[in-house]
Amino acid sequence: MARTAAAPPVASGRARRAARRVDSASLFVYTGLAVVYLLLPVFVIVLFSFNDPAGKSNFVWQGFTLEYWADPLGVPGLPQAVSLSLLIAFVSTIVATALGTLIGIALVRYEFSLRGATNALIFIPMATPEIVLGASLLTMFVSIGGPPFFPLSAVTILIAHIMFNISFVVVTVRARLEGFPRHLEEAAMDLGANEWTTFWKVTFPLILPGIVAAGLLAFSLSIDDFVITNFTAGKVQTFPMFIYAKYRIGIPVEVNVIGTLIFAIAVGTVGVTTLARIRADARAR
Amino acid sequence: MGGWLKRHRWVVPYALLAPGVLWLVLFYVYPGIQMFISSFWSGTLETGFTFSLSNWTNYPEALSASSEQFVRSILYAGAATILTFLIAYPLAYTIAFKGGRYKALLLFLVVAPFFTSFLLRTISWKILLADSGILLAPLKAIGILPPEFRLLAEPIAVVSGITYNFLPFMTLPIYVSLEKIDHRLVEAAKDLYAGPWRPGGAIAGIVLGGVLGGVLGYIFEYPVPIWAGVWGIAGGLIGWLFISESFTRITFPLSLPGVFAGSLLTFIPAMGDYVNAEFLGNPSTRMIGNVIQNKFLVQNDYPEASALSFILMAGIIVFVAIYARALGTEALTTGRG
Numbered sequence: 158m159a160r161t162a163a164a165p166p167v168a169s170g171r172a173r174r175a176a177r178r179v180d181s182a183s184l185f186v187y188t189g190l191a192v193v194y195l196l197l198p199v200f201v202i203v204l205f206s207f208n209d210p211a212g213k214s215n216f217v218w219q220g221f222t223l224e225y226w227a228d229p230l231g232v233p234g235l236p237q238a239v240s241l242s243l244l245i246a247f248v249s250t251i252v253a254t255a256l257g258t259l260i261g262i263a264l265v266r267y268e269f270s271l272r273g274a275t276n277a278l279i280f281i282p283m284a285t286p287e288i289v290l291g292a293s294l295l296t297m298f299v300s301i302g303g304p305p306f307f308p309l310s311a312v313t314i315l316i317a318h319i320m321f322n323i324s325f326v327v328v329t330v331r332a333r334l335e336g337f338p339r340h341l342e343e344a345a346m347d348l349g350a351n352e353w354t355t356f357w358k359v360t361f362p363l364i365l366p367g368i369v370a371a372g373l374l375a376f377s378l379s380i381d382d383f384v385i386t387n388f389t390a391g392k393v394q395t396f397p398m399f400i401y402a403k404y405r406i407g408i409p410v411e412v413n414v415i416g417t418l419i420f421a422i423a424v425g426t427v428g429v430t431t432l433a434r435i436r437a438d439a440r441a442r
Numbered sequence: 443m444g445g446w447l448k449r450h451r452w453v454v455p456y457a458l459l460a461p462g463v464l465w466l467v468l469f470y471v472y473p474g475i476q477m478f479i480s481s482f483w484s485g486t487l488e489t490g491f492t493f494s495l496s497n498w499t500n501y502p503e504a505l506s507a508s509s510e511q512f513v514r515s516i517l518y519a520g521a522a523t524i525l526t527f528l529i530a531y532p533l534a535y536t537i538a539f540k541g542g543r544y545k546a547l548l549l550f551l552v553v554a555p556f557f558t559s560f561l562l563r564t565i566s567w568k569i570l571l572a573d574s575g576i577l578l579a580p581l582k583a584i585g586i587l588p589p590e591f592r593l594l595a596e597p598i599a600v601v602s603g604i605t606y607n608f609l610p611f612m613t614l615p616i617y618v619s620l621e622k623i624d625h626r627l628v629e630a631a632k633d634l635y636a637g638p639w640r641p642g643g644a645i646a647g648i649v650l651g652g653v654l655g656g657v658l659g660y661i662f663e664y665p666v667p668i669w670a671g672v673w674g675i676a677g678g679l680i681g682w683l684f685i686s687e688s689f690t691r692i693t694f695p696l697s698l699p700g701v702f703a704g705s706l707l708t709f710i711p712a713m714g715d716y717v718n719a720e721f722l723g724n725p726s727t728r729m730i731g732n733v734i735q736n737k738f739l740v741q742n743d744y745p746e747a748s749a750l751s752f753i754l755m756a757g758i759i760v761f762v763a764i765y766a767r768a769l770g771t772e773a774l775t776t777g778r779g
Contacts (some may be wrong), residue, residue, distance in 0.1 A: 180684060181540055184532060184536040184540055185536065186537060187536065188537070191529065191532075192548070192551050194606075195551065195552060195554065195606075196551065197570065198562075198606070199554065199555055199558050199563070199565075199566075200567035204565055216569055216572065217569075226469050241521065256454065256461050256465060259458040259459070259461065260459055260463065263454075267458075268455075269455040271459075275459060276637065281470075281759075282470050284710055284758065285758070286711055286713055286714025286731070286755075288735065289714060289751050290756060292738055293470075293474050293476065293477040294463065295474040296477045296748055297469075297472060297473035297477075300476055319469075320465060323462050323466060324466075348670055350526040377557065381556075381559055383717065384716075384717070387739065388738065388739070393776075397560070400565075404565070412562070413562070416559050419557070419558065419559070420558045424557055427550070427557075428550075431546070432548075
């Protein structure tokens with residue numbers, strides 16, 4: 158541009174550094190505010206698990222109590238909802254992680270002609286609004302109209318959760334497989350290991366962190382899913398559905414206690430696995 | 443067995459794919475087709491449904507009854523996507539370029555909200571934005587805001603809720619694409635006299651800020667000139683102070699794949715969302731998701747609800763197809779530009 162050519166030479170080094178420091182400072186302040194913004198609702202959830210509400214609704218801070226922490230499952234229906242959510246999360250995580258890992262391996266390791274179609278089939282469910290996923294499953298279950306699809310039950314929730322989790326597992330596992338050191342497998346084969354042994358002794362341990370990460374993601378997506386579950390649940394109730402059902406008549410404080418516990422356990426699990434991975438990577442180097 | 447596999451190696455990838463792909467075909471593709479078929483149904487859940495092509499009238503009927511909610515969904519989802527972009531970009535930029543050894547911790551803090559319930563987080567905003575809640579009560583007490591001012595049950599509350607809930611979906615892809623940028627390119631630009639972008643940054647900031655502010659003011663049903671003015675001034679200041687030529691010429695163009703991926707990951711779920719509109723809005727902020735949900739689960743009007751879901755999905759597929767054509771599916775799904 159003519160302007161740059163005509164402009165005086167760049168400002169002195171000191172001025173430039175000062176400007177850069179101001180930029181950095183504003184960015185750090187901004188990032189601090191953004192983190193506060195992201196965590197503010199989480200803080201409210203935790204805070205209101207110690208609230209002592211006057212009536213049924215837990216919307217206004219009234220006073221501190223530990224009463225609900227002493228018996229977090231003491232609301233009719235809540236223990237059943239929490240255990241159903243846990244059960245569905247566990248089973249859907251195991252099945253989706255197994256199926257998704259196999260697809261991930263096939264996509265990274267093998268050349269085959271239906272690759273583009275498979276990629277699309279993995280991607281499009283993630284680009285479908287949850288309400289459409291739930292609604293289309295509901296119409297299918299209703300149109301079949303017989304067991305195990307109809308009447309809706311925990312089985313139909315499970316089918317739905319496995320379905321939406323597969324894509325997320327594939328994407329996570331594939332990301333880990335892509336930077337994979339192939340020469341380690343070749344070395345094992347050169348040393349006389351067959352494909353089966355090589356897979357279990359070399360490949361699997363190396364991609365295990367990716368599989369664990371995918372499993373954690375699947376678990377957290379499943380346990381928190383509301384929209385798709387609401388369309389496929391029928392009469393049974395998961396934890397998010399319990400919250401939704403209680404929304405109009407007042408959410409019990411116990412729900413916040415459970416929410417806080419789930420948050421603490423999730424943060425702890427992710428923290429531990431991340432540390433373990435950092436240590437493993439350091440050892441590998 | 444082993445020998446047969448060695449001779450037929452092409453079978454291996456298909457054997458690995460088969461179970462998962464079968465699951466997706468049975469429980470994603472087939473239900474999608476069934477939903478399309480159901481949109482040509484007539485009848486009720488009690489009497490049973492019958493299929494007939496003459497029921498194509500479900501489409502115009504469903505559309506005419508809920509065109510208002512459809513348009514509102516596009517506006518709200520669009521506004522939320524722009525707002526998440528504006529909030530997420532500097533955040534992702536800081537983590538990628540200035541994060542240093544706190545990078546992992548900052549990324550963890552960005553996704554931390556996902557570890558609590560989506561519904562509870564949305565309800566938290568109801569508590570925070572309440573008429574005499576922690577945010578508004580102090581401002582009302584010192585007289586900055588009139589006592590009747592409210593955020594809750596207004597369009598701005600719904601859009602804010604969506605913005606908040608999908609912020610990590612925008613931040614992570616932008617972070618990934620910024621992280622991959624070769625710093626030497628930025629250094630080279632600076633060596634070639636790329637400095638602050640003045641007055642271009644200020645002018646661009648005023649224009650972009652003004653237009654965005656005006657559009658947001660319109661969507662939020664607030665006075666458009668005031669919003670356009672305030673956003674224009676803010677945009678101008680940001681453009682003058684922070685936007686450099688190396689950013690507009692190098693960093694931003696290279697981060698576009700992340701911006702596109704993030705905007706899809708925000709816009710698509712936002713289009714179908716009904717929880718924010720239900721918890722934070724009022725009956726006149728209903729989105730298309732609320733209509734579909736209500737028709738399916740309350741009125742049991744499957745045919746019209748299926749037609750609406752199909753229109754929603756078809757619109758999104760067209761939108762994504764254009765985008766995937768531009769970038770390639772592999773780049774999109776793996777987040778690599």
